[in-house]
Amino acid sequence: MRIFDPHIHMSSRTTDDYERMYEAGVRAVVEPAFWLGQPRTSPDTFADYFDSLLGWEPYRASQFGIRHHCTIALNPKEANDPRCRGVLDLLPRYLAKDGVVAVGEVGYDSMTPEEDEVFAAQLALAIEADLPAMVHTPHRDKATGTRRSLDVVRESGLASERVLIDHLNELTVAMVKEAGCWMGFSVYPDTKMDEDRMVTILKEYGTERVLVNSAADWGRSDPLKTRKVGEAMLKAGFTAEDVDTVLWDNPVAFYGQSGRLDLAEADPAEFYAGNTIKRGG
Amino acid sequence: MTSTTDPVRTLEAALDGTLDERGRRWLEQAIGRVAERGQAVLEVFPAAGRSCGRGPLPGMPGWTVDQAARARLLLALPQEGAPLGELLFDVYRYGDAAERIAVLKALAVLDGADPAEGGADLAEGGRAPGGRLGGHGLPIVRDALRTNDTRLIEAAVGPYAAGHLADDEFRQAVLKCVFVGVPLSAVAGLDRRADRELARMLADYARERTVAGRDVPQDVWPVVERHPEVMQDRGRQDVHRPERIG
Structure with missing residues (x-):
């Protein structure tokens, strides 16, 4: 089973996770820029974070045979802090980088006027940089937030097939499918989706334009959830081709629209003696 | 030049x-x-x-x-x-x-x-x-x-x-x-700039590795051997370049 995890925050995971992911069949990931638990207070710390998503993290991933790309954006929660607004000025510079395959995560957290403004501004940047966009839907008041996100996308002029709406569930999938956007599902141990509910949705809505991710980060989450969904699909009677469509072809097709997806085989570099990563002296 | x-x-x-x-x-x-x-x-x-x-x-x-x-x-x-x-x-x-x-x-x-x-x-x-x-x-x-x-x-x-x-x-x-595994052949000008102090540092590194029972990268030896006196100093006599095999 080859797996492309289209949404995982590897910066918060250990090298053990990279090893287990490789064993499970994960060969490519996209790490969207998001918040880090502790709120940031200046654009400089965002620049360092973006540098990490373009430098250290792909380098670390490559040592475990996994290709790493990222999406770059000012996330909706921190869009509410005026001290972080300067991040928008940094974005054009970062959106030009080879490793960036979309603008994201953009969207809503609390649906404030500040979030409206930053969301729309970043969809405009996506058009300018000729990149797709990856939209986070809010945990609170999800259906309203998803509907409103689709409205903002429509008004932006960004083609719906260049937009991925993520963290969907049974109540939000239909409107996104109807709008013609890609449908993302985060499979979590407790919250969001689980494997069996995911399989039920795939039975009802089909595999077209559906992406499954672990969204693993620093919270309770599981970087092997993609694999578990693949197994649940097979058990429920889906074919190996169906699994490959959802876990590989669809993310490749969506992020491939950037023209920057590079899936050349990543060779695990030789490990530095006795250490799992070349961390230096 | x-x-x-x-x-x-x-x-x-x-x-x-x-x-x-x-x-x-x-x-x-x-x-x-x-x-x-x-x-x-x-x-x-x-x-x-x-x-x-x-x-x-x-x-x-x-x-x-x-x-x-x-x-x-x-x-x-x-x-x-x-x-x-x-x-x-x-x-x-x-x-x-x-x-x-x-x-x-x-x-x-x-x-x-x-x-x-x-x-x-x-x-x-x-x-x-x-x-x-x-x-x-x-x-x-x-x-x-x-x-x-x-x-x-x-x-x-x-x-x-x-x-x-x-x-x-x-x-x-x-x-x-040496620490991160970049081969010393990649270091430009090493021949000209390898001095006694560098040889001393690499000899100490070799000793630290040897005491810990770990391998010593082979490429440190040519630098160390250009200043053989650093191996004679107290504390380093027990460190030797392993015999080449074959």
Whole structure:
């Protein structure tokens, strides 16, 4: 089973996770820029974070045979802090980088006027940089937030097939499918989706334009959830081709629209003696 | 010792033989923009890989096409000296890994070294005519040497570092290479700059590894053996280069 995890925050995971992911069949990931638990207070710390998503993290991933790309954006929660607004000025510079395959995560957290403004501004940047966009839907008041996100996308002029709406569930999938956007599902141990509910949705809505991710980060989450969904699909009677469509072809097709997806085989570099990563002296 | 050829001509000859029509046109326009307004380099630099390709560059061992294209763009900058160093640092600071490596490799070229000769003249202590960077690229080298990315560290210990780093910095750079597994064959000018103090540091490192029951990288020995007296000092007599097998 080859797996492309289209949404995982590897910066918060250990090298053990990279090893287990490789064993499970994960060969490519996209790490969207998001918040880090502790709120940031200046654009400089965002620049360092973006540098990490373009430098250290792909380098670390490559040592475990996994290709790493990222999406770059000012996330909706921190869009509410005026001290972080300067991040928008940094974005054009970062959106030009080879490793960036979309603008994201953009969207809503609390649906404030500040979030409206930053969301729309970043969809405009996506058009300018000729990149797709990856939209986070809010945990609170999800259906309203998803509907409103689709409205903002429509008004932006960004083609719906260049937009991925993520963290969907049974109540939000239909409107996104109807709008013609890609449908993302985060499979979590407790919250969001689980494997069996995911399989039920795939039975009802089909595999077209559906992406499954672990969204693993620093919270309770599981970087092997993609694999578990693949197994649940097979058990429920889906074919190996169906699994490959959802876990590989669809993310490749969506992020491939950037023209920057590079899936050349990543060779695990030789490990530095006795250490799992070349961390230096 | 001076450079006998022009780095711009060397890069252009190598790139000419490799770029397709689209890449050639992109590079020509990008050079024009950079020559006219140095800050434009910030806009064109990230796209060099997508526009020109990333494969190995025939005729220039160790260089890729995007690295050479990026070096060519930096050579088009109108700035010199400190302002050039500041602009280069900005390009490097906001660069992804590939861009940072390209800036590091270009430092020697901007200092007048001929990339086709691997910057040997600079590494050996010569000063090439036409160099317009001087020591103003050193903050970039120092930043790269603080990272833990072996690709950056390897690019940092090129001829520019050999020509400009102070003795203590150069020794730390060599030690860092040994620690992270960058082969010492990648360190430009090592023969000229390997002094007794570096031999002492590497001998101590070898001892530390031996005491811990770990392997000692083979490439430290040629440096240590150039100063055999460091092995005679108290505490190091128990460290020996293992016999070669075969």
